[in-house]
Amino acid sequence: MNLLQLLLIVLGLTGAVAMVWAAFAGPSPKKESTRRLKQVRFRHSDNAVERVEMQMRKAVAARRPRTYQVAGSSSRIEALALRLHRTGKGWTLQQYVWTSFGLFALVGLLVFLKSGAPLLALVVGVFAGAGLPHVVVNYLIKKRNTQFTVKFADAIDLLVRGLRSGLPVSETLGIVANEVPGPVGEEFKLITERIKIGKSMEDALQDTANRLDMAEFSFFCITLAIQRETGGNLAETLANLSDVLRKRAQMKLKIRAMSSESKASAYIVGSLPFIVFAMIYWVNSGYIGKFFLDERLMVAGLGGLVWMSIGAFIMAKMVSFEI
Structure with a gap:
């Protein structure tokens, strides 16, 4: 056994020990004690800023989107159906599966007839059948999210004007659904329909936030949740949120240009x-x-x-x- 082999064995054993230690090591006692002390301080504090921060932490924790289990075919099917819904095209799982299978068969057959290599035809067919629909769905989701982000700040401004004129929140949501075109109006229309059939506004908003999985709409839901628990001027809070979203969009465009x-x-x-x-x-x-x-x-x-x-x-x- 030469020196190189011995060095590789030592590095492999060191890496294995490090992975085992990382897998079974618990959280840092110092960080855990700091976190608990912070929770106790927020819970019993009389400072309004710390109370609002505690309410925001609770709202964020309560409104984390549901994660699908890795194991099990049903969870993967639900995740795929959710992705198809985010495109806004109304595609079904059957259409997606048949399109993928058709691309696999067509591209694989063309490559096999051209090259006569079955292995290459299989690899290229699988790449086309599994990759192209996935890329198209990602592109449509990104395009719809961009359209939503562009109009969402205007929708919040419309909500602010409705609240300042004395209308309740539920009625202003209906105005947004009717007046704002594109994905924003579609999603707010679904929210108002859920409210009409008996769902609470928080549950209806949270269902939409889980389906969209967008930071901008999550900010909107958290803002409403904090306002309902702590009170305050909702119109002013939403106006500040609209300004933040516009600056966020400007920063994205600046980074995109750079x-x-x-x-x-x-x-x-x-x-x-x-x-x-x-x-x-x-x-x-x-x-x-x-x-x-x-x-x-x-x-x-x-x-x-x-x-x-x-x-x-x-x-x-x-x-x-x-x-």
Whole structure:
């Protein structure tokens, strides 16, 4: 056994011990005691600021979105149905499954007829059938969330004007549902319909917050919950929230503009291998045609694709900022 093998064994054992310790180690006693002391101080404090902070912590904890279990097919089906609902297109699970299967069969058959390599046809077919619908759904969800965010501040301003004119909150929600177009009006219409059939306003808002999973709407729900428990001028609170949301949107646009050069470079670098491959195949198909016949070349190509995917994922995370 040489020195390199011994060093690898020592590093492996050290990593295994560290993972076991991290898995079974409990929370830090110092952090736990600090957290409990803070809870006691907030609970028995006479300071209005600390009482509001405690109410906000309770509201946030009570309004965390429901998480689906990892195990079990029913939970995954519910998560997929929720994603399809967020697109706003009214697609069903059956349509999504049949579309994925159709893409898998069509793309796999075309690749097999062109290359004669069943392994390559299977991999490309699975990638197309599972990846393309997922990408399209993500794009539509992001597009609808952007439309919602653009109009949501205006909807809150309309709520503020209705409250200042003396209307109750439930009636102003109905006005927003009728006056604001797009996803905002659709979601507020669902909220008013739930209230009409007997649900409380908090439950109706929380159902929408769980389905949308957007920070802006969660801020709105938390603001209403804190106001109902602590009192105060709701119109002024919502006006401040509208101003915060507009500044948040402006900051997102500023970050988007600053990171656009890096994103463009990543798109160009990531697409160059595929463009060069397509150009060479178009000019001289016999030169690169062995790529679809030799299994070693296919394995090397798939390995390169995996590493490129990892690099693209890292670059996407580097230019992604949470506000």
